[in-house]
Amino acid sequence: xxxxxxxxxxxxxxxxxxxxxxxxxxxxxxxxxxxxxxxxxxxxxxxxxxxxxxxxxxxxxxxxxxxxxxxxxxxxxxxxxxxxxxxxxxxxxxxxxxxxxxxxxxxxxxxxxxxxxxxxxxxxxxxxxxxxxxxxxxxxxxxxxxxxxxxxxxxxxxxxxxxxxxxxxxxxxxxxxxxxxxxxxxxxxxxxxxxxxx
Amino acid sequence: xxxxxxxxxxxxxxxxxxxxxxxxxxxxxxxxxxxxxxxxxxxxxxxxxxxxxxxxxxxxxxxxxxxxxxxxxxxxxxxxxxxxxxxxxxxxxxxxxxxxxxxxxxxxxxxxxxxxxxxxxxxxxxxxxxxxxxx
Numbered sequence: 394x395x396x397x398x399x400x401x402x403x404x405x406x407x408x409x410x411x412x413x414x415x416x417x418x419x420x421x422x423x424x425x426x427x428x429x430x431x432x433x434x435x436x437x438x439x440x441x442x443x444x445x446x447x448x449x450x451x452x453x454x455x456x457x458x459x460x461x462x463x464x465x466x467x468x469x470x471x472x473x474x475x476x477x478x479x480x481x482x483x484x485x486x487x488x489x490x491x492x493x494x495x496x497x498x499x500x501x502x503x504x505x506x507x508x509x510x511x512x513x514x515x516x517x518x519x520x521x522x523x524x525x526x527x528x529x530x531x532x533x534x535x536x537x538x539x540x541x542x543x544x545x546x547x548x549x550x551x552x553x554x555x556x557x558x559x560x561x562x563x564x565x566x567x568x569x570x571x572x573x574x575x576x577x578x579x580x581x582x583x584x585x586x587x588x589x590x591x
Numbered sequence: 592x593x594x595x596x597x598x599x600x601x602x603x604x605x606x607x608x609x610x611x612x613x614x615x616x617x618x619x620x621x622x623x624x625x626x627x628x629x630x631x632x633x634x635x636x637x638x639x640x641x642x643x644x645x646x647x648x649x650x651x652x653x654x655x656x657x658x659x660x661x662x663x664x665x666x667x668x669x670x671x672x673x674x675x676x677x678x679x680x681x682x683x684x685x686x687x688x689x690x691x692x693x694x695x696x697x698x699x700x701x702x703x704x705x706x707x708x709x710x711x712x713x714x715x716x717x718x719x720x721x722x723x724x725x726x
Contacts, residue, residue, distance in 0.1 A: 457616065457620050461616060467609075468608075585640075586619055586639070591623070
């Protein structure tokens, strides 16, 4: 019946359950994906005779609110994991629901920001600044959407039903999706000052 | 990780980290409104961002107490990442002849085309105020 090995117990040679090692390897590749784009930003900026100040072009208050929203979503994500360790399902539903709500608020604010720019006819071809702005924030937003879909699955009964049969495995799943979610938050922590404040 | 059984304590820690992150977010926005040189502004912004990122990684991603293998993988990644950034900074002046000039003409043209006709809070990227970043 059990097809995937080491979903709960640690593999002796790694000391980790497989999914946890897997997500960290994936996050390592994500560091290089975003890192490549960040280095592209440095190259574009240093190669340009002039570079705009982000606060002249973007809405800093909206960006600040979005930063706080993502930080909040990270806290509620980690609290959802604690709730499972406490075997407190209502609290898990509440905290994971808050994480989902935060992801929705983040995307709405991002849509408002994009929409305002589009309505002014400002697209990636506008300048090197906007090209890298749309690329970095667009890729980040895709990560939010992807993460939110997975979180939604775990929040709905179809995902949560594993709790009844394999509680530890379900807790591990939430830990793993949490690690991804915190990483997406971490990327934004760098994107915000780099694009909005410098 | 799961070794902790005192969940109240664990939660209190997460709330503290959250408070610190929120304060640091406000601080980094406040710093950006100061009239300081671009070099100092970049240094401070990256310093605060790195501090925030370390907090997220250490506590939310519980990297502060993780297995050796994960440290190994992430150290290798950090090394690769740093090398990539160092290479980029090192090759900043390796720009083909004329490339920068072309780019400059584009900006001048753009600034000229929009001059005067485009409201006060213009959305064009001319803002040369802190012609910062380039050496």
